[in-house]
Amino acid sequence: MGYISASLGGLGLFLLGMWLITEGLRVAAGPSLERLLSSWTSSRWRGLVSGTLLTVMVQSSSAVTVAALGFVNTGLLRFERAVWVIFGSNLGTTLTAWLVAMIGFSFKIDLFALPIIGVGALLRVFAPFDRYRSLGMALAGFGLLFMGIQVLSSGFGQMGERLSLGMAGQPLVLMVGIGVLLTTLMQSSSAALAVVLTALAGGVIDFDGAAALVIGANVGTTSTALLSILGATVQARRLAVAHVLFNLLTALVALALLGPGVDLVVAVASGWGLAPPGQLALFHTAFNALGIVLMWPLEPVLTRFLLTRFKERQRATAQLQFLDRNVADLPDAARTALAREIERILARYPDALGGLPRPHDERLKGIAERRQLLAGLGDFLAMAGRQQLTEEQMNGFRIGWRIQLNLSNMEDALAGMNEHGRQMIRQPDHEVAMAVLAAWFEQMHQQLRRGGDPTEPLRFAYEQVKDALMQRAMDGALTRYTLDLALQDLSLSRRFLEQWWRATVHLRALLDDPEPQAPIP
Incomplete structure (x- = not known):
């Protein structure tokens, strides 16, 4: 049973290495991920190249898929371009197969893997900046990945001697299904490919069976997209459907051409002197490239179908539109999405004053x-805060918490003003107080719609309203109780204005707008 332990241990090291690489490179890349997706995707070619390069950078097509879904949610990436980012990520993930095939079975791995782990660990512990520490984590991940391949190869080598191609001759559909299951369970097509290659x-499987497993692993990557769209926007769901259709089309064509396709790849690869793992990596690259070629004329039709077939339904008014768990996994993109969501919420408040002081x-x-x-919003900030964050990213989420507090204080003020109006309207002299307050709330409403600091322009008007209310009381037009209610209403309205302005200034800080800072509540 030693080979089973070695295989499980090797798989564990490989998965741990992949996680360290993906997390480390994602943090080390920082805002470049956002810039690449938002600025370098102006055409189909650029979207394809961006998806390929990003997958090569972070060594995870699943991470790029989630990133694309998140950017589509925030509106930073158009659906038509996001489709090609997804297609490119499928091509980019083939690099892992080449790394495993060309390095994992050709060198004495521990000669370079152990030093890489050592250098990465030292960077992780002693580097002065977050991004360098994250780069160290990624380096250590590469070392662990190759150590995992070595252990996995040892385990499968022993297994092959015992099984003697025991899986050879199995139905190809079954092998495809096993490939799908492997990727779905491990949530990593790269890990599934490493298992198949080793x-x-x-000698555990023959080449045809390995090719079918690779096709299944490619289809299995869609499970990440399908899981990521729960609670996401309609655009994200469209993108997930496009991802599934692309992978299914590619898999069906690859299966239909499996016999002649394998013969062609083996013939070409043999001429290049590639061993069976290298031949399988070439097959993986070839059928993904073929899928992109097939989708080039079909994509506009597919995009039009998805944009007309899946209509944007009217979202619940109390539902976030730009924030979900996909965005929470992308700290740099989350800052932009957070600002857009807060802008949308803030835009509701001028009209919320309508009709005051009447309940x-x-x-x-x-x-x-x-x-x-x-x-x-608070749940999103808590979810995003659980990611590995740089100091700059943490500052952005701290600003988000401050705005959330400002908005909560504004809601408390509105609820209080509504309750005061309810009590006031029961008094026989309420019309006198409400006439004075109604003009004040209309001024507030107009000032908020104009933007800027509402506290300064309304400071004098606030004192005038207060004086007017007290004068009505001295003239005998208001009772003490009604005056108290009206003054409390007025005081809450000033708190509302102050919290509005704090939230607005914090929002500018979130958007890196160089405006003077309001006092921190």
Whole structure:
């Protein structure tokens, strides 16, 4: 049973290495990921190249798929370009197969893997900057990945001696299904490819079976996209469907041409002097490239179909539109998405003042809906905060928490003003107080719609309203109780304005807008 332990241990080292590489490179890449996806995808070719390069950079097509879904959610990436990023990520993931095939079975791995792990660990512990520490983590991950290949190869080598191609001759459809299952369970097509390549090198399976497993592993990558669209926008769901259709089409064509395709690849690879693992890596690259060639004329038709078939339904008013767990996994993109969501929420508040100081059930409904939005905003910030973050990224989320507090204080003020209006309207002299306050709230409404700091222009008007209310009381037009309610209403309105301005200034800081900072609450 030693070979089973070696195989499991090798797989574990490989998966751990892949995780360290993906997380380390994603943090080390920083804002470049956002720039690449938002700026370098202006055409189909650029989208394809961006998806390929990003997958090569972070060594994970699943991470690039989730990133593309997140950027589509935020509106930073157009659907038509995101499709080609996804297609490119399929091509980019073939590099892992080449690394495993050309390095994992051709060199004495521990001669260079152990020093890489050592250098990476030293960088991780002693580097002065977050990005260098993350790069060290990625280097250590590369070393662990290749150590995992060595252990996995040893285990499959022993297994091959015992099984003697025991899986040879199995139905190809079954092998495809096993490939899908492997990738789905491990959530990594690269790990599934490593298993298939080492099984082929160890003699556990024949080449046709390995080719079918690779096709299945390619289809299995769509499980990440399908899991990521739960609760995502319609655009993200369209993108996931495009990903599934592309991989299914590629798999069907590869299976249909499996016999002659394998013969052609083996003939070409043999002429290049490639061993069976290298031949399988070439097969993997070839059928992914063939899928892209097939999709080139079909993609516009597919895009038009998806854009017309999946209509954007009316979203619930209390539902976040730009934030979901896909975006939370992308700290740099999350900052932009967070700002867009907060802008959308802030835009609701001028109209929330409508009708004050009179109470209204619709206002209470609006407060409940916005509180639900703020709860979702808090959940998103907590989810994003669990990622590995640089100091700059943490500062962005701290600003988000401050804005969330400002907005919560504004909701408390609105609820208080509505309740004061409810109590005031029961008093026989309420019309006098409400006439004075109604003009004040209309000024507030107009000032918020104009933008800028509302506290300064309204400072004098605030004092005038207060004086007017007290004068009405001295003239006998208001009772002490009604005056108290009106002054409390006025005080809450000033708190509302102050919190509005704090939230606006913090939002500018989130957008890196060089405006003077408001006091931190």
